[in-house]
Amino acid sequence: MSKDLKDKDRHTQERRGPVEDDETEDYGSVYNKAEEHDDSTENIYSIGSLHSYNSSFTSLQISGSIPPTVADFRWSPDVLSAFDKLPALNSDDVKTLNSFLGLSLTSRPVDIKNFLVDFQRNPDHYTLLRKLTQQLKSMGRGDIVNAMHKEKAALRWLGPALPEEHLIRDIVPSLWVPLTVKLSLSHREGYDWKWLAEQLSISRDFIDLWEQQGGVPADNVMKTWQVKVSEATVGRLFDLLIEHREDLAAML
Known part of the structure; x- marks a missing residue:
């Protein structure tokens, strides 16, 4: 087996995620694209065939009143x-x-x-x-x-466009790579990979080690967290990101 194939096989085993997507796309090729990211939710969630229907509508009846906690919005x-x-x-x-x-x-x-x-x-x-x-x-x-x-x-x-129960370890590479790259970039207010690692109660020793190693430290954060299957879900990650990193939450 060639060295390239061995490296690719080792990477696949470490990721423990699906390889049917664009697994061949490495971090170097997308690092410079991270800041240009727009909307990764397109085509991530696949649906079956749909049919058109004539429509008729009656007003909804919902009781109770709980005001929003942040600014109101209306569909544009x-x-x-x-x-x-x-x-x-x-x-x-x-x-x-x-x-x-x-x-x-x-x-x-x-x-x-x-x-x-x-x-x-x-x-x-x-x-x-x-x-x-x-x-x-x-x-x-x-x-x-x-x-x-x-x-x-x-x-x-x-909430996220992906199913909330979707496991972090099963995120496809086309989403995993730009998400971890953007999270690895230094954030002016500190809401980057180190902040997420602290939110996930990852040891400070690991954080210091990954900082010394450079590369894409958010990849290490996510791989460390993904073994906690019961909590490492898209819904949980969305909730962690939404308050301070809407740009990253929007990718989910």
Whole structure:
């Protein structure tokens, strides 16, 4: 076996993640691209075939009122336009959302834009958004979730575009590499790989060692954390990043 193949095999074993993606893309080729990152959520979450339906909508009925903790947001024209292009929620989808979220929708197919605009008028909108996105993903409607994530001001309420239970060790290389590269870059307020390592209770000795070694230290942080399968999930990582590193949370 050639030296290159041996090196690649060793890297695959260390990653313990999927290799069906672009495993051949190394850190050197993407390091300079990290600052140019825009939106990695596109095409990460795959969905099955969808069908179009005529839509009809009845106002939602949700009780209670919990105000948002940060600035309000409204769907922007561009995002509303994206909603308009999506297939409607079919009758089965409507029944599922009625049951799961305690909504009162017509039993007929529902137009996505009208649904989300009307949903936003309800007092529990902010507290239910993340629950809504989780349910949409489980229903195979990742197209709706990805469209919602185009509204950057809504990110903290939406949660990640990937399934929340998705294990860190199973993140594909095309996301793992730019995420760890960006996290390895020094942050002016200190919210970089060392901050994340501290949040994950990683020993200071490891942090000092990785700092001496250089390279992409966030890769070491993530690999060390990923062995804690019960907690090392996309949902948990999103919650850690969202308050101080929205740019990185948005990649999930």
